[in-house]
Amino acid sequence: MDDQELQAIEANVRLAVEQLGPLSDVDFGLNEESVEWVEGFIERRRCRPDFDPEGVDGLVGVLGSFLGACLVAATGGGWRRTGDGWGVLLPDGSTAFPFVKVRKQLRDGVESGESIASFYRVAVHFIAAGRLRENPAAGD
Template identity: 80%
Template sequence: MDEQELRWIEENVSLAIEQLGPLSDVDFGLNRESVEWVEGFIERQRSRPDFDPERIDGLVGVLGSFLGASVAAATGGRWHRHDDEWGVLLPEGSTAFPFVKVRKQFRDGAESGESIESFYRIAVDFIATGKMREARENTGPGAT
């Protein structure tokens, strides 16, 4: 089952690049600029009069696959099933859950703090690099 699901994720990533790349104004691929563009795409979809948050499973699958692949490409992470949810296992051991984040942004919007760009930035620039752990160690109990 895992191999089939991983193929589904890879197919979704290809679909996102093929379909969204021509619509964007960036060099669309597994990169920060494309994640930023996709965040705007989600917000544009949310603002449509016919937007139905109950009918977004397909978009969540495609965009979550794209977001996770972008995080994996930037960090050297890999897809990993944790409990019953697919996520990206980062090199330092944490798991990022892109499908959950995409669904939250569709449901609540970036204005509520549910930003896939912020998710990407934190995963890539802070968690995967160990800066988040360093910050915790330097501000936790016993820090001077």
Template identity: 80%
Template sequence: MDEQELQQIEANVRLAIDQLGPLSDVDFGLNQASVEWVEGFIERRRSRPDFDLERIDGLIGVLGSFLGACIVANTGGSWHRPGDDGWGVLLPDGSTAFPFAKVHKQFRDGVEAGESIVSFYRIAVDFIATGKLREAREGGAGPR
């Protein structure tokens, strides 16, 4: 685990909160409302005439760090680097969520193509981390 990269992720999270919080109309922090605001921010950026996917790696880094930190804060997960796949969030069930890849996909394809960081966040927090997705795949949790 590269401590310097983790420190950069933490710095990116602080930058996102410091810079985007005052622009938002929500209690900006490591929460779903902020993820929803950031999704709108991405969509607004994508719609600008000067938008160039090839020139936003830094923004993807900042927003991916923020999205991952939101998932960590709300699942009890931790940052994890599995091989060459880049940084992800190791969830309590052993799955890994890749927030940087998801932010990149939303910038590239947009919500209209199904690339929503809010859906990604909700699935990670509400279904994968809790084990509900695994239960559904295995036929439910049994009699209630």
């Protein structure tokens, strides 16, 4: 089952790049600039009068797959299934859950602090890089 689910994630990533890339004004791919563009895309969707935050499972699947693939590309991590669902295992051993974050932004928006771009930056530049670990020398 995991292989089929991973293939579905990869298909979602391809779909996101194929469909969103031409709409964007950035060099769209598995990079931070594209994550920032997708964050704006989510916010623009949320503003539409026909937006239903309960009917977003397909969008969560595609955009969560894309966000996770961006994390994998930036950190060298990998997809892993946990009891909480699919996440990205980061080099420091922690797991980031891109599907959960996309759903939260779709439901609550950046004005409530749910930003996939911030999630990406913290995961890549701080957690995966080991910069959030306590400095052992600080206790001396």
